[in-house]
Amino acid sequence: MNKMISISGERNTIIRDIIEKLLKEDKISAVLSLRKLKNGTIDYGLTTKVEYLGIVEPFYPLMPVNAGQQLSSFTPLSKPIAAIVKPCEFRAFVEMVKREQGLMKNFLIFTYSCSGVYPIKANIDQSAESKLEEYQTAAANLTIPEGVRDACRSCEHIHPMEADIFVSIAGEKDNNLKLYLQTEQAETMLKGYEMTEGSFDDEKLNKLLDERKIAKEEIFAAVDTSESGLDGLIDIFGKCVGCHGCNSVCPICYCVLCDFDSFNYDYNRPILEKELEQKGALRLPPDTLFFHLGRLSHMSFSCVGCGMCSDVCPANIPVAAVFKRTGENTAAMFDFVAGRSVKEEIPVMIYKEEEFPELGE
Numbered sequence: 001m002n003k004m005i006s007i008s009g010e011r012n013t014i015i016r017d018i019i020e021k022l023l024k025e026d027k028i029s030a031v032l033s034l035r036k037l038k039n040g041t042i043d044y045g046l047t048t049k050v051e052y053l054g055i056v057e058p059f060y061p062l063m064p065v066n067a068g069q070q071l072s073s074f075t076p077l078s079k080p081i082a083a084i085v086k087p088c089e090f091r092a093f094v095e096m097v098k099r100e101q102g103l104m105k106n107f108l109i110f111t112y113s114c115s116g117v118y119p120i121k122a123n124i125d126q127s128a129e130s131k132l133e134e135y136q137t138a139a140a141n142l143t144i145p146e147g148v149r150d151a152c153r154s155c156e157h158i159h160p161m162e163a164d165i166f167v168s169i170a171g172e173k174d175n176n177l178k179l180y181l182q183t184e185q186a187e188t189m190l191k192g193y194e195m196t197e198g199s200f201d202d203e204k205l206n207k208l209l210d211e212r213k214i215a216k217e218e219i220f221a222a223v224d225t226s227e228s229g230l231d232g233l234i235d236i237f238g239k240c241v242g243c244h245g246c247n248s249v250c251p252i253c254y255c256v257l258c259d260f261d262s263f264n265y266d267y268n269r270p271i272l273e274k275e276l277e278q279k280g281a282l283r284l285p286p287d288t289l290f291f292h293l294g295r296l297s298h299m300s301f302s303c304v305g306c307g308m309c310s311d312v313c314p315a316n317i318p319v320a321a322v323f324k325r326t327g328e329n330t331a332a333m334f335d336f337v338a339g340r341s342v343k344e345e346i347p348v349m350i351y352k353e354e355e356f357p358e359l360g361e
Helices: 011-024 050-055 067-073 087-098 129-140 184-189 202-222 229-237 245-249 269-279 288-302 308-312 319-332
Strands: 003-008 030-036 042-047 081-084 107-112 165-168 176-181
Touching: 011 030, 011 050, 011 081, 011 176, 030 050, 030 067, 042 050, 067 087, 087 107, 107 184, 202 319, 229 288, 245 288, 245 308, 288 319, 308 319
Parallel strands: 030 081, 081 107, 107 165
Antiparallel strands: 003 176, 030 042, 165 176
16 A cells, blocks of 8 residues: 655645755755746746745646656756656656666656646647636546647546656645655655555546547547548648658657658659659658658557647647557557556567467468
């Protein structure tokens, strides 16, 4: 049985106080968290000094970047860092750790029952601020807040079991913030707080998960190409402008230089002339569908559904829905869930001699 801490008060203030205590006791060297700047915009910041904690807003419903990418930049560490991240961000970091792009060592991970985030444009025009009360009401009532990303509307992985501390937000209506300590490190770090026995009950989120399951079916149905095949994919990705923004923000695509950005795909005049001579017509920019199919084959099964790819797409392509649907179908064959556990090996990195024998029959 794990330990639980219940503290009365405003949730942001409570978290700031905990981080301040950890910093003063020299148990951590910094905290990675969302911050609300003077101009009203939200960003991720690494804070080392107590006097700067006033702008920390750990539960704000925006995701400027996937923090899983940022965590990999801080490893290896000489001193522990606390990180307050959303479940999909922690799961993204788990997948990066498996790929030797980061280490769990010396992180104190806080995550929470997230009700979703608004698109990035809500950070640019600051429209999220006017929706906070509505958002908090929906979170307390275990319903999907209006206007959050499709990726959030369809997310079913709210409680990462391997995070150090899980903070219960969704479904909570009283003024007590409940923190569930899921590791020995969490208990050691928060020693001094009054603890009781208690583990988070996942059934508490069933109402929200039922709503999200319905939303996911609708979102997946809109990108179903099982009947239309390649023509259906062309219809979906035909609007692609070749910016590769989805690649840049994806925490699973970590290559320093993507092959699609290399000279191998440098369409200079002689190559274009040769292609035109052979085909008679050529789509510009070229190879956009090949780019998306390449990414799907490389990492869709490890997609954590954070939605960053769709959010930054200038052509409004539902990239996240396609990748998540494809990835879940692929991963299901291996009983694999992206980001569920550091110990759960990536299926394509495992060789089993007798795997899928029916394909050879």
